[in-house]
C-alpha cells in the first residue's frame with residue numbers, strides 16, 4: 088500500500104471510529120460492512136484482544152471433528168508451505184467457525200503470527216477477532232484480502248491476509264484457507280494461489296460417496312475433465328444435491344439452488360442438452376461431458392439425462408462400539424496401516440470394510456475384494472499378482488493385471504485370509520513388505536500402493552500356533568484388529584430388527600412389538616446375512632398392508648404360518664421358498680434371481696449349489 092492510500096486509510100479509520108461518518112469510497116465495501124458488523128457487536132478497536140487458546144486435549148477433539156477437511160487439505164498445505172516460505176508468510180487452515188486447525192510456512196513469520204494469535208486452537212471469526220481475512224471471508228462467504236489497517240484491531244495492522252472459504256459439495260461451509268504475511272511485503276500472487284488451492288480441496292470432496300448418484304462432469308477441454316477445473320453437478324434422482332462453483336455458474340445458479348432445483352428445471356432453464364459425451368448450451372457453447380450413473384444403472388449418455396430411480400443402499404447398522412471402531416479404522420487406513428476384521432460368518436465384515444473405504448481418503452479409488460476361500464489354489468496367485476503373456480497353459484495371450492494392481496491407490500480386501508495357502512502367504516508377505524508386485528512369468532516388479540484389509544472368521548492366533556498360518560504375515564496384517572460382534576452379542580437387537588425392517592420393507596406396516604421381539608430373540612447363526620435374508624423373504628411374501636403375524640416367525644419347533652400358501656417348517660424354509668420362487672421365475676439364472684431378491688449371488692449359491700448340489 089502506498090503513502091496516499093495509507094493516508095486515506097487513516098482518514099477512513101478516524102471517520103469511522105470517531106463515529107462521525109461512514110468512510111464510503113475510502114475503504115472497500117466488504118471491509119466497511121465488516122467494520123460495521125464488529126462495531127454493532129460492541130467490539131472496541133482500541134482495546135487489547137484476548138485470544139483464548141485451547142488446551143491440547145480440546146485441540147485434539149477439534150482436529151478429530153475436522154478430520155476429513157484436514158486430510159483433503161493436507162497436500163495443499165504442503166505445497167503452499169513452500170510458497171509461504173519464499174514470501175515469509177504462513178498458510179492457515181481453519182474450520183467453518185474460523186478456529187485455526189493448522190498452520191505451515193516461514194518459521195520466522197509463524198513465530199510473529201503466533202504473537203498475534205495466528206496459531207492452532209485460536210478463533211479468527213469476526214466476532215472474536217474483528218475484521219480479518221478468515222472471519223470476513225466466512226461472514227461474506229467469498230474470498231477476500233484484508234490489508235494492514237483494514238483489520239479492525241490495531242495490533243493486526245502488521246498483517247496482510249488473503250482467505251477463501253471452502254465449501255463442501257452440498258454448499259455447506261467446511262472451513263477457510265488463508266495466507267498471511269507482513270503488511271509491508273508484496274503479496275501479488277496470494278489471492279490466485281489461495282483460490283487455486285481451495286478449488287483443489289473442494290474438488291477432492293467430490294471423490295467421496297457419490298456412487299449412488301448421477302454425476303455430470305464437464306469442461307471445454309476433454310483433457311481437463313477429471314481435474315479441479317471441471318464443472319460438477321450431482322443429482323439424487325431428479326434433485327440437484329451437490330455442485331461446484333464452476334458448474335453452478337454455468338447453469339446460472341448459486342449454492343442456494345442445491346436441494347431446491349430439479350434436473351429438468353436446470354437443464355431446460357439453461358437450455359442444456361447432453362448428447363454423446365457432449366454438453367451443449369443454448370448459446371451454442373459445447374463442453375465435453377462425462378455422466379456417471381448410480382452403480383446399478385446402465386450408462387446412458389445420449390439425449391437428456393435418463394430418469395433414474397435411486398437403488399437402495401442403506402447405511403449399515405452399527406453398534407456404538409462398532410461406530411467407535413470405525414472412526415479409528417478410518418484414521419488407520421488413512422495412515423496406510425493394515426487392518427484385520429474378525430467376526431463370525433455374516434457378521435458384516437465386507438459390509439464394514441466397504442463402508443470404511445467410502446469414508447477414507449481412498450474413497451475415490453478402487454475397493455477390490457477377493458475371497459481367498461472361493462478361488463482354487465492354482466488360480467489365486469495369478470488372480471492376485473497378474474501374469475505375463477504365456478505365463479502358464481491357458482493364460483491369456485495379452486497377460487492379465489492382478490487384483491493387487493487393480494487395487495492401485497485403494498483398498499485390497501482379502502476375505503477369509505485364513506484360507507490362503509501357506510505358499511501364497513509368503514508371496515503376499517513379500518508384496519506387503521516391499522510394496523512391490525511382480526506378475527507371474529517373470530514380469531518386471533511394479534510399485535504397489537494399496538492398503539490391505541483382511542477378514543477372517545477363524546482364530547488366526549490358533550492357526551499360527553498350529554503352524555498353518557505364518558506368524559510374520561499375521562503380525563503384518565493384524566496391526567490392528569476390529570472384532571465385529573455376532574448378533575447374539577449385540578445389546579440393541581430390537582432396535583436392529585426395527586431398523587432393518589424399515590430399510591427392507593419400507594412399504595410395509597411396522598412390525599408389532601411382539602413380532603419384533605421374537606425376531607430379536609431368535610438365534611441367528613448366520614448373523615446379519617441370515618436375519619436380512621429372512622426379513623427380505625418375509626417382506627417378499629407379505630402383502631404390504633397385511634400385518635406380519637407372530638405365528639409366521641421362528642420359534643424352535645413352531646410351524647411357520649406364511650400367508651397365501653401355508654408352509655410347514657421353520658424360517659429357513661420360508662427363505663428357501665422365496666429363493667426357489669425367484670430362481671424359477673428367472674429360469675435358473677442365479678444372478679437375475681439374486682438381483683430380484685436383493686441378495687448376493689453367493690447367498691443363492693450357498694443355499695442351492697452347495698447344499699443341494701444343484702441349483
Ligand SMILES: Nc1ncnc2c1ncn2[C@@H]1O[C@H](COP(=O)(O)OP(=O)(O)OP(=O)(O)O)[C@@H](O)[C@H]1O
Nearest residue numbers: 403404431432433434435436437438544615616619
Ligand atoms: N451392519 C450391517 N447392517 C445391515 N446389514 C448388514 C450389515 N452387515 C452385513 N449385513 C448384511 O449381511 C450380508 C452379509 O454381510 P458380509 O458379506 O459383510 O458378511 P461377512 O462377515 O463378510 O460374511 P462372511 O464371513 O461369510 O464372508 C450383507 O450382504 C448385508 O445384507
